[in-house]
Structure formats: C-alpha cells, structure tokens
Amino acid sequence: MNVFTSIGRSARLCLFAAMATVAVPAAAQVIPQPQTIIPAAPQLAASSWILMDANSGRILAEHNSDERLPPASLTKLMTAYLVERELDRGTINLTDMINISENAWRTGGSKMFIEVGDQVSVDNLLHGIIIVSGNDASVAMAEHLAGGEAPFADLMNQHATRLGMNNTNFQNATGLPGENHYSTAHDMARLSQHIINDYPDHYEIYSHRTFSYGGIDQPNRNRLLWRDPSVDGLKTGWTTEAGFCLVSSAKRDDMRLISVVMGTNSDEARAQETQKLLSYGFRFFETMKLYERGAVLATPRVWGGDINELRVGVDEEVFMTLPRNRNEELRARLNLNPDLQAPIAIGDEVGTLEVHLGDEVVGERRLVALENVEEGGFFKRLFDQVQRFFSNLISNFTD
Numbered sequence: 001m002n003v004f005t006s007i008g009r010s011a012r013l014c015l016f017a018a019m020a021t022v023a024v025p026a027a028a029q030v031i032p033q034p035q036t037i038i039p040a041a042p043q044l045a046a047s048s049w050i051l052m053d054a055n056s057g058r059i060l061a062e063h064n065s066d067e068r069l070p071p072a073s074l075t076k077l078m079t080a081y082l083v084e085r086e087l088d089r090g091t092i093n094l095t096d097m098i099n100i101s102e103n104a105w106r107t108g109g110s111k112m113f114i115e116v117g118d119q120v121s122v123d124n125l126l127h128g129i130i131i132v133s134g135n136d137a138s139v140a141m142a143e144h145l146a147g148g149e150a151p152f153a154d155l156m157n158q159h160a161t162r163l164g165m166n167n168t169n170f171q172n173a174t175g176l177p178g179e180n181h182y183s184t185a186h187d188m189a190r191l192s193q194h195i196i197n198d199y200p201d202h203y204e205i206y207s208h209r210t211f212s213y214g215g216i217d218q219p220n221r222n223r224l225l226w227r228d229p230s231v232d233g234l235k236t237g238w239t240t241e242a243g244f245c246l247v248s249s250a251k252r253d254d255m256r257l258i259s260v261v262m263g264t265n266s267d268e269a270r271a272q273e274t275q276k277l278l279s280y281g282f283r284f285f286e287t288m289k290l291y292e293r294g295a296v297l298a299t300p301r302v303w304g305g306d307i308n309e310l311r312v313g314v315d316e317e318v319f320m321t322l323p324r325n326r327n328e329e330l331r332a333r334l335n336l337n338p339d340l341q342a343p344i345a346i347g348d349e350v351g352t353l354e355v356h357l358g359d360e361v362v363g364e365r366r367l368v369a370l371e372n373v374e375e376g377g378f379f380k381r382l383f384d385q386v387q388r389f390f391s392n393l394i395s396n397f398t399d
Contacts, residue, residue, distance in 0.1 A: 038284050038323050044273040047243065047263025050185040051277045053287050054196050054249065054256040055319035056363070060281050065186040068167050069262050072237030073110070073133045074183065074245050075175030077191050078156045080129050083122070083141055084199040085159075092145075094123040104140040109176055112137040113216050124213060126202070131211040132218040133236065135174040142173040149173055160187070163194055177241050185260040188247055192234055192258045196249060206233030206249075223271040224248055228278070234258075236270070246270040250278050255287045255321075288327055290355065291318040294370060297353065298334050305342030305373040312336065312350055315368045320355055322362060331356045334367065344373040 041051070041061030048064040059065075086092045097119040105116045112134030114120055120140065128137035142152035149172055156170040165187035171178035196203055209220050224231040230250040237245035243263040250257055259277045264270040291297070291314050299309040312334075320330070336351040344350070351367040 042276045046261045048185045049261045052189045052258045053321040056321040058321040068182040070242040071183040072239040072242035073175040074237040079138050079173045084202045096122045098144045107135040107139045109135040131208050138173040188260045244270040248274050257281045286324045287321045302340045311370040313370050342373045342375045344369045
C-alpha cells in the first residue's frame with residue numbers, strides 16, 4: 001500500500017487516498033517557477049575534503065573523501081569518543097584519578113605536560129586530549145581503559161567498524177605516524193557525527209579555546225573558534241606525512257554542518273579552506289526536521305489481531321537537507337506492507353518512508369510498528385480470515 005504525504009515547513013501531514021492527473025487547458029500559459037540555483041562546490045587546496053549535515057547525514061560536497069590518508073591527531077577523535085562512551089555507560093567517572101605511567105609521560109609530540117606518578121582526573125585528561133591534543137593524555141587514557149595502547153587500538157578499530165568507518169585502521173591512540181595507520185575524510189565525518197549526536201553532554205569541551213594544566217596555558221589550535229562564532233569544534237591534526245588537517249563543526253539556527261579537510265599546507269590554509277566549505281553549505285542549503293521520533297504516520301489494517309489498526313511511524317527523528325527555498329516540493333511516500341498479520345511487536349519493520357524532492361528520492365527510512373498487536377481470539381481470527389478473503393478478491397477484481 002502506497003500513500004503520498006505532502007510536507008510543508010510545519011511538517012504537517014496531508015494524506016491523499018488517490019492520485020489524479022489534472023490536464024492544463026491548451027490556452028493556459030505555463031510560467032516556470034524559479035528554483036534555487038546551486039553552484040558547484042568550492043575547490044580546495046587540500047588532498048581530501050567533505051562537507052556533511054550532522055543531522056541528516058547528507059553529503060553536500062566532497063573530493064577524494066574515501067582516500068586513505070594519515071589522519072595525524074584527528075585520531076584523537078576516536079580516543080575521546082571511547083572515553084565519552086565509557087563515561088556514558090558509567091564504567092568510569094570524570095572524577096576518577098588516573099596514575100600516569102612513564103610510558104605515557106615519554107610519548108613524543110604535542111603534550112598536556114603530565115608527569116610520571118601524577119594522579120590526574122579523567123576530566124582533565126579528556127580536556128587535554130581534545131583541546132591541546134595531548135599525546136601523553138591519550139596514552140594515559142588508553143592504558144587506563146584497555147591496559148595498553150595496542151589493545152586500545154584494537155578497541156578503536158572494533159568501534160570504527162561498528163560506526164561504518166570502512167576505510168580506517170588505527171595503530172595507536174595519538175595519531176603518531178604508523179605504516180598501517182590511516183583514515184579518510186568521510187570516515188572522520190561519520191565519527192564526528194556520532195560524537196555530536198551520541199554524547200552531547202560532552203561536546204561542549206570541543207569549543208574551549210584554551211586549557212591550563214600544571215600552570216601551563218595552551219591554546220586550542222582550531223583558529224575558527226576565534227574567527228567564527230558558529231564554530232564549536234572539533235579537532236586539528238598535523239604531521240609531516242599528513243599535512244595540516246581540520247575537522248570542524250558549526251551550527252547556525254537549526255542547521256549543523258561537519259567539515260573535514262585533510263592535507264593542506266599550513267595552519268592558516270586549513271582554516272581558510274574549511275571556512276569556504278562551511279560558507280557554501282550554510283548559504284545554499286537548509287535542514288528540516290520532518291518527523292519526530294514516534295510520530296504516527298499511518299494506521300493500516302491488521303488481520304487476526306486483538307485490534308484492527310496498527311499505529312505506524314518512525315523510530316528516529318527524520319531530518320532532510322535540501323537546497324534552500326524548495327521545502328514546498330517535498331513529498332513523502334509510505335510504502336506499507338499490504339498484508340499485516342498479528343502478532344506484531346513494537347519496532348517491527350512494516351514498510352519504508354521515501355522522501356521525494358520533485359522526482360528525486362532524497363531520503364529513505366524504516367517504518368515500524370509503534371505498538372504491540374497480539375493475536376485475537378479464535379472467532380476474531382476466523383472473522384478476519386473471511387473478511388480478508390473477500391477484501392483480496394475485490395482488490396484483485398478492481399485491479
């Protein structure tokens with residue numbers, strides 16, 4: 001069963017039981033309606049880049065986004081993500097004190113400047129990882145969470161697989177060069193999307209401009225935190241092999257974008273090239289929330305159940321990113337299973353939701369049962385069988 005739904009700015013539903021074709025009188029003059037003109041995405045002085053909407057996941061611009069490259073300290077996004085995950089699960093607390101090993105203290109590169117034998121809180125270490133890119137802090141947390149950097153890297157790779165980061169392999173928690181240590185702009189955008197959406201309580205740290213520990217003040221190297229008030233994260237990276245990299249996120253009104261730029265030739269270049277991407281995305285696109293999680297989109301017939309109709313909807317918020325000023329062209333098509341039979345459990349897939357922009361399908365989501373339907377009694381099931389038989393007979397005849 002297919003049902004079309006009109007989607008306006010308010011995302012209210014207008015259901016059409018049938019579709020009709022209306023002929024235009026021969027004498028009528030058809031005036032084409034203006035559409036938003038979207039220019040080509042900017043070309044950047046970088047090896048690889050991508051621009052993604054954080055809510056809908058739509059990619060607005062990309063170049064070599066699946067090319068495997070050394071990620072440098074962008075690696076620490078996964079290190080921080082795993083710390084945040086354990087905090088969310090309750091296996092560690094921000095106030096837990098971590099003993100600093102000589103191995104962590106000796107780690108080269110950028111530092112938080114922790115000392116051997118220090119007792120440092122998880123909170124301070126997480127700030128040190130995110131804000132000042134502390135390699136020493138990253139190794140200390142890897143040792144605390146997994147007993148060492150090698151088993152922690154194995155955890156990182158397992159979660160990378162879970163998150164769909166199919167072109168990523170980590171060998172350490174810091175991003176220091178490794179022969180088989182690589183990721184992509186696309187995978188880093190996916191990871192950033194999860195950091196923002198999975199653990200929002202910790203995301204505020206990524207916007208901090210400075211961090212002080214042990215009497216040493218250090219700045220966040222993300223220049224856009226000073227230049228653009230809409231930018232509130234995420235992470236810089238640099239090695240000789242990787243060049244200058246930057247993962248940024250910015251929010252304007254209800255729209256949040258994620259930008260990843262890899263392989264630029266300077267600190268200033270990565271900031272400027274990122275700003276080009278963000279400006280392009282906000283200027284020419286908008287993101288709409290079409291449906292709330294649990295919104296009832298249809299109530300199809302159920303056969304053999306203790307109730308006759310099933311509430312059907314989506315089990316997650318539905319966002320769509322589209323060219324500006326084209327929201328009135330959106331239509332939703334509900335492709336429902338035409339023969340729903342009890343029992344049905346909450347969350348069972350019963351069809352799909354297709355979102356159309358003109359003739360283009362711009363999104364698809366699962367339609368699920370929003371309630372349980374138990375089997376009806378013997379006579380109810382028998383009555384439904386008879387009714388279903390004649391319903392199918394009539395349907396076949398009219399077809």
